[in-house]
Every structure is written in structure tokens, then in C-alpha cells.
Amino acid sequence: MTQKALIVRTGPNGHEGLEELNIELERGWRVAQVAPMGGATGTGDAPCHAALVIIERSDPDEGPTLAVEALERTERETGTVVEEVMKNVGEVMEENGADSPDGPMP
Template sequence: MTQKAVIVRTGPEGHDGLEELNIELERGWTVAEVCAMGGADTSAAAPTHAALVILERRDPDRATPAAAVAALEEIGDESEEVVEQVIEEAEEVVEDNGADPFEN
């Protein structure tokens, strides 16, 4: 299991770390634990809140939508190469119009 930590902070000026957290969740990471953090005070008049978010991935090789698309594209490229090779080899084998299989 692989883990990583992300700090998310929110306050009167907006959010910090929330976009990074969402990107990691889209990539297949899951939230293992969330802990409130002290010391998030800033010079802003309104309160600022922060949280430590622990993300984990139990199986880093687990297929994600992006990995599935990449695999399909690779298979597509390989199949195109095979088709081209078959066509080239077929052209090399056929020497006449194929009307009479016993004529050369």
C-alpha cells in the first residue's frame, strides 16, 4: 500500500490544496484519514481552517480510466501494425491474378 499526504486549507481568500486533492482522487487514490490541523491562523480577519488528508492506493497497478484508454490505444496501434504486415505479406505471396491456381 502506498500513502501520501495532502494539506487542504480554506479561508476568506479561498481554498488551497483542494484542486490537488481532487486530481489525486480522480487518479484513483482514496481517502484513508482526515485530521484537523492547528496553526492555520493567518493575518486574515476571518478564521482559516486546515486539514491533513492521508491518501492511499492499495494497488498502484490498478486500472484507472486513463490507464485503460492508454492500453486500448496501444492495442489499437499494435493491431494496425499487424494488419499492415499481413497486407504486405499477402502482396508478396500473390504473384498473379489468382484466376487459375495451377498457372504460374
């Protein structure tokens, strides 16, 4: 995974860094994290807002990401549980869980 950090500022005189961010998003990058930045004053008295934007993209040569690996592991574990349940399908179950120990509910 390749990442880049961009600073996007906005204020009374317009935006800085927003066009660059939009270009990268059009190229296939995605926003991974956004953090507001303090102390972003402009040249005048008008307030200015800024944010640190982390963008990322997958490299085609990389293997599966951690999220994909976790999903595959979960699918394998789920398959094991399903196989265990299906193995015991023919067995008689004690009680159905609908009745309380004191008898059926009114």
C-alpha cells in the same frame, strides 16, 4: 499500499490544496484518514481552517491487503463451523429452547 499526505486549507481567500486532492481522487486514490489541524490562521484576522488528509492507493504489484486476508480467514473459519453443524444435522436435539424450565409460557 502507497500513501500521501496533503494539507487542505480553506479561508476567506479561497482554498489551498483542494484542487490537488480532487485530482488525486480522480486518479484512483482514496481518502484513508483526515485530521483537523490547529493554528491555521490566515494573513488577515479572518479564521482559516486546515486539515491533514492522508490518501492511499493499492499498488497493482502488491499482494492482498490485510483486510482481504482477514476476510478470507473469516470465510475459512465460517466454513468449518458450517461443516460441523451439518455433520450433526441428523442427531436428535434435546428440547427446543422455547419452553422455560417451569413449563410453557402462557
